[in-house]
Amino acid sequence: MKEAEFLHLAGQYCFRTRLDGSEIHGPVLARGEGSVVYDVEGKAYLDFNSGQMCATLGHNHPRIVAAIQESCRTLIHANSTLFNAPEILLAQRLASIVPRPLLKSLFLLSGSDANEAAIGLAKKYTGGFEVISPHTSFHGLSDMARMVTYAGWHKGYGPGIPGTYAMLAPYCYRCPVQHTFPTCQFACLEASFELIDAQSTGALAAVITEPLFSAGGVIEPPEGWLTELQRRCKERGMLLILDEAQTGLAKLGTMWAFEREGIIPDILTISKHFGGGVTISAVVTTAAIEERAVERGFTLTHSHAADPLGCSAALASIALIQEEDLTRQAERIGRYWRHHLDELAQRYELIGDVRGRGLIQGIELVWDREKKTPAPEAGRQIARHALEHGLLFSLRRGGSVLRFVPPFTTTEAQMDQAATILRQALETVQG
Ligand SMILES: Cc1ncc(COP(=O)(O)O)c(C=O)c1O
Incomplete structure (x- = not known):
């Protein structure tokens, strides 16, 4: 045709x-x-x-194709209440490429649902519900993810979800506070947290951010911004969620973008080329966060969560990333x-x-x-x-x-x- x-x-x-x-x-x-x-x-x-x-x-990629073919021969989809072999092996392999204390993984389908899960996890862990994201962010187009996507695409979708606030992104080329790095000493963070503290009802849960704002316009925060952001989150008992959908798994020249600053997020979300073209995403967190969230009844799964097909493709993609440097x-x-x-x-x-x-x-x-x-x-x-x-x-x-x-x-x-x-x-x- x-x-x-x-x-x-x-x-x-x-x-x-x-x-x-x-x-x-x-x-x-x-x-x-x-x-x-x-x-x-x-x-x-x-x-x-x-x-x-x-x-x-x-x-x-031939290695991804081979992994998918093998999965088609063995098990494409499985009961998501039970564990399956590729899922367990993938969780173990992922734990070997994230720094401690990050350890435990949950597998889902898309970047959006991984971010929804990460936010849910932060709410259960902290007991709060307020979630903040920079004004050039993109975290997906499901309801919660869309509401913390401030680069666009959320006008006309009714009232925002209570407790979602924007903060200023460090867009140095067009500085939102008309300052210059490094003399600004992160004035954008200072202004943002003054507003966050003023707006908060005392139930802060997390900041979710990309380490480099891709859909928002390829905006890279200056060095030190993530460290300072994490310090301010810790001061307030909030978690830092890093959405590495675009920046993770070797794309920026390091396995994770956060390595450049030497910080470790409380929750990491991964998607995009994780499955080498097949849909799969992950939420990775510490044993302590997983433990408390599960104790408090955190439940998150979908019909296709942790399907052997996607997990096998992701296993092949990590092997490829490591073995081919x-x-x-x-x-x-x-x-x-x-x-x-x-x-x-x-x-x-x-x-x-x-x-x-x-x-x-x-x-x-x-x-x-x-x-x-x-x-x-x-x-x-x-x-x-x-x-x-x-x-x-x-x-x-x-x-x-x-x-x-x-x-x-x-x-x-x-x-x-x-x-x-x-x-x-x-x-x-x-x-
Ligand atoms: C940083 C980031 N997070 C999340 C998403 C949403 O992922 P998905 O479209 O798989 O839901 C995207 C999509 O482009 C993204 O760039």
């Missing part, structure tokens, strides 16, 4: 609830391998979005790609900022570097040009941030090719 026929059918039968718009347009994807996806017409695209960031190990690979690829982005920034005034690290990097477009006037129209034009020329990536902050998440399998030649497409696109807009 041709693309036009597929799109006609999509118009008739498919919901248009996509994150980035409601238009129906091509390409219609049909297959993928490594860092490349192909549409139904056979045209190839460099996938610098790694699918929906879940194919970062490379599309259809993907942390070093992310660091190496990231450095190479950054070199291209820096070069483009030197050449095109339109690029106001280059940021991120490892396999999550982005550029922010501005019409004027002094005034930092956002240039979303330019972003949309560049993305259209790139798509026509075979490069996929996503737009954030309404179009003014281009976010690149290439898979670990991306070669230097593929990055050179992507940079050439971007340069041509920038040329057509700025030129």
